[in-house]
Amino acid sequence: MTATIVSPRLMRIGGGSVGQVAEVLGLFGLSRPLVVTDPWMASSGTVERCLEPLRQAGITAAVFAETVPDPTDTVIEAGVAAFRAGDYDCLIGFGGGSPMDTAKAIAILAAAVPGQKMRDFKVPATADKAACPVLCIPTTAGTGSEATRFTVITDTGTDEKMLIAGLGALPLAAIVDFELTYSVPPRTTADTGIDSLTHALEAYVSKRANPHADSLALSAMRLIGRHLRSAYHKPRDAAAREAMMLGAMQAGLAFSNASVALVHGMSRPIGAHFHVPHGLSNAMLLPAVTEFGLNDALPRYAEAARAIGVATTEDADQVAGSKLLEELRALNQELGVPTPQGYGIARETWEGLLPVMARQALASGSPGNNPRVPDESEIVALYRKVYA
Numbered sequence: 001m002t003a004t005i006v007s008p009r010l011m012r013i014g015g016g017s018v019g020q021v022a023e024v025l026g027l028f029g030l031s032r033p034l035v036v037t038d039p040w041m042a043s044s045g046t047v048e049r050c051l052e053p054l055r056q057a058g059i060t061a062a063v064f065a066e067t068v069p070d071p072t073d074t075v076i077e078a079g080v081a082a083f084r085a086g087d088y089d090c091l092i093g094f095g096g097g098s099p100m101d102t103a104k105a106i107a108i109l110a111a112a113v114p115g116q117k118m119r120d121f122k123v124p125a126t127a128d129k130a131a132c133p134v135l136c137i138p139t140t141a142g143t144g145s146e147a148t149r150f151t152v153i154t155d156t157g158t159d160e161k162m163l164i165a166g167l168g169a170l171p172l173a174a175i176v177d178f179e180l181t182y183s184v185p186p187r188t189t190a191d192t193g194i195d196s197l198t199h200a201l202e203a204y205v206s207k208r209a210n211p212h213a214d215s216l217a218l219s220a221m222r223l224i225g226r227h228l229r230s231a232y233h234k235p236r237d238a239a240a241r242e243a244m245m246l247g248a249m250q251a252g253l254a255f256s257n258a259s260v261a262l263v264h265g266m267s268r269p270i271g272a273h274f275h276v277p278h279g280l281s282n283a284m285l286l287p288a289v290t291e292f293g294l295n296d297a298l299p300r301y302a303e304a305a306r307a308i309g310v311a312t313t314e315d316a317d318q319v320a321g322s323k324l325l326e327e328l329r330a331l332n333q334e335l336g337v338p339t340p341q342g343y344g345i346a347r348e349t350w351e352g353l354l355p356v357m358a359r360q361a362l363a364s365g366s367p368g369n370n371p372r373v374p375d376e377s378e379i380v381a382l383y384r385k386v387y388a
């Protein structure tokens with residue numbers, strides 16, 4: 001088997017590194033960025049953490065702050081218009097996965113031929129071209145989007161969260177500064193942290209796993225397994241925030257070079273139809289989906305349990321696998337993850353959408369990478385199982 005490995009050309013990692021944003025742009029000869037962020041980042045002043053060091057270097061950056069959670073094709077079109085209205089030589093995605101994905105998608109759509117829409121790029125199509133380089137600066141320890149070749153955009157016509165993949169979505173550079181995450185509230189810390197854990201676990205058990213992605217996935221699981229609870233309970237815990245940020249980035253590199261699997265395949269339709277935050281819908285599914293595939297990749301799940309720190313080399317694989325399931329359930333309990341019912345989704349609405357959600361999950365291709373590949377009826381059964 002051959003593996004294709006991609007990653008940003010440069011990653012500047014560490015506390016305070018956002019202060020070096022102008023220098024990083026300068027390394028590539030870039031100086032006219034459009035900063036893509038969300039309304040909260042702008043109104044809270046957080047975006048100044050990026051704008052101020054640019055200003056000090058003589059760069060007055062324009063800001064596009066219309067990103068929405070689970071970014072939509074219509075917001076991307078507005079972003080392309082803003083990009084074309086100025087003389088920009090790059091985009092900076094500053095924020096959680098939503099602003100970073102918006103910046104990537106703007107770069108892809110701005111390079112499209114006239115008439116092409118965002119949906120023309122969803123998998124299995126590829127999005128290899130970008131109109132300009134993208135620099136990503138994450139402010140959540142979650143998606144790893146700063147290091148992946150993906151962007152996830154919602155089609156407002158069909159309410160489908162589309163996976164878009166290709167070199168056009170791969171950032172040129174990333175600045176990974178954990179100090180930006182101190183202000184993330186506990187709920188979002190939990191959701192984004194479980195998202196990263198899911199990236200690492202799914203990359204590790206994926207049918208497309210490879211030795212390079214494995215090493216990153218294992219390292220990410222070690223970091224996240226030991227630090228997620230502390231980051232959730234103690235937002236100012238520097239060691240926990242730093243470990244989570246590094247783990248999220250490594251998990252991003254891992255799944256970008258292997259793949260995600262059934263949890264993500266089933267999670268996107270929940271996000272699209274019910275606007276459940278991405279990491280939270282992953283968390284709702286993670287224990288049941290792990291149980292579904294456990295025996296089809298038992299040695300891998302067992303090794304994951306050891307990396308997370310809930311099993312040892314003394315434990316036989318079956319024991320370690322059981323400990324992994326216990327840990328995923330305990331983590332959801334401790335981090336206050338509700339069921340879809342507990343989240344307020346009505347049973348009739350849930351039931352009514354299950355066939356559509358199952359078809360959308362399968363169409364994304366992600367379930368095909370799972371150790372146990374489900375058919376439509378098994379996906380419906382899993383959605384039913386997690387509901388209450």
Ligand SMILES: NC(=O)c1ccc[n+]([C@@H]2O[C@H](COP(=O)([O-])OP(=O)(O)OC[C@H]3O[C@@H](n4cnc5c(N)ncnc54)[C@H](O)[C@@H]3O)[C@@H](O)[C@H]2O)c1
Nearest residue numbers: 040070096097098139140143145148150151152183184278
């Ligand atoms: N491209 C990829 O590889 C990839 C991978 C996983 C998920 N995603 C996508 O990323 C999106 C989710 O990203 P996310 O989970 O980071 O959430 P998000 O970007 O939607 O942010 C969630 C909330 O946290 C707030 N926030 C962000 N940083 C903060 C900070 N430092 N302090 C306080 N508040 C802060 C935001 O303003 C927002 O209200 C989804 O659309 C998901 O599909 C993409």
Ligand SMILES: [Fe+2]
Nearest residue numbers: 143195199278
């Ligand atoms: Fe994710």
